[in-house]
Amino acid sequence: MTRITLVQGDITDQQVDVVVNAANSSLLGGGGVDGAIHRRGGPEILADCRRLRASHYGKGLPTGRAVATTAGRLPARWVVHTVGPVYSAADYEGRAGLLASCYRESLGVAVELGARTVAFPAISAGIFGWPMEDAARIALTAVTGAEAGRGVLEEVRFVLFDGAAYETFERIW
Numbered sequence: 429m430t431r432i433t434l435v436q437g438d439i440t441d442q443q444v445d446v447v448v449n450a451a452n453s454s455l456l457g458g459g460g461v462d463g464a465i466h467r468r469g470g471p472e473i474l475a476d477c478r479r480l481r482a483s484h485y486g487k488g489l490p491t492g493r494a495v496a497t498t499a500g501r502l503p504a505r506w507v508v509h510t511v512g513p514v515y516s517a518a519d520y521e522g523r524a525g526l527l528a529s530c531y532r533e534s535l536g537v538a539v540e541l542g543a544r545t546v547a548f549p550a551i552s553a554g555i556f557g558w559p560m561e562d563a564a565r566i567a568l569t570a571v572t573g574a575e576a577g578r579g580v581l582e583e584v585r586f587v588l589f590d591g592a593a594y595e596t597f598e599r600i601w
């Protein structure tokens with residue numbers, strides 16, 4: 429049985445096999461979680477991202493997809509980069525589907541790598557503007573419903589940066 433856990437903290441501190449990055453499609457860094465992962469993990473992560481751009485994702489990583497790189501100097505073994513959708517009330521259904529896809533695809537990549545433990549941030553709930561409560565509902569539904577990882581992953585951890593995000597996830601859970 430996969431344990432789902434919630435912690436308040438910084439995703440770059442997590443001692444897990446895979447840390448998931450709320451990346452943007454360029455894979456070349458950004459703010460929020462992305463900035464923290466590249467700062468703390470060092471230049472090896474960006475070097476891997478640049479190779480992926482050159483080899484597979486000339487136009488960038490599509491929204492809802494996930495790819496792995498080294499975790500550089502982070503305590504984790506790999507970073508899985510996924511691109512969340514920007515929030516839009518006018519295009520809600522499609523984008524909510526893409527947000528769920530970020531979680532499923534990231535778990536799929538983690539399982540292919542042989543990971544046992546995975547840490548997620550609240551994808552799209554920062555710069556991309558998704559309301560936290562809805563982001564939490566989509567995240568928890570996607571992870572509990574995912575086929576990938578069932579019976580293989582020991583722990584899927586949500587790492588919430590502030591008390592309000594933590595309390596929202598706890599309430600929805």
Ligand code: ADP
Nearest residue numbers: 438439450460461464551552553554555556589
């Ligand atoms: P997005 O662009 O997908 O919205 P962000 O990185 O801007 O991604 O934010 C996603 C969530 O992660 C937000 O709730 C933000 O507060 C939180 N966050 C920012 N930095 C960290 C960090 N170092 N560890 C964990 N969560 C973080």
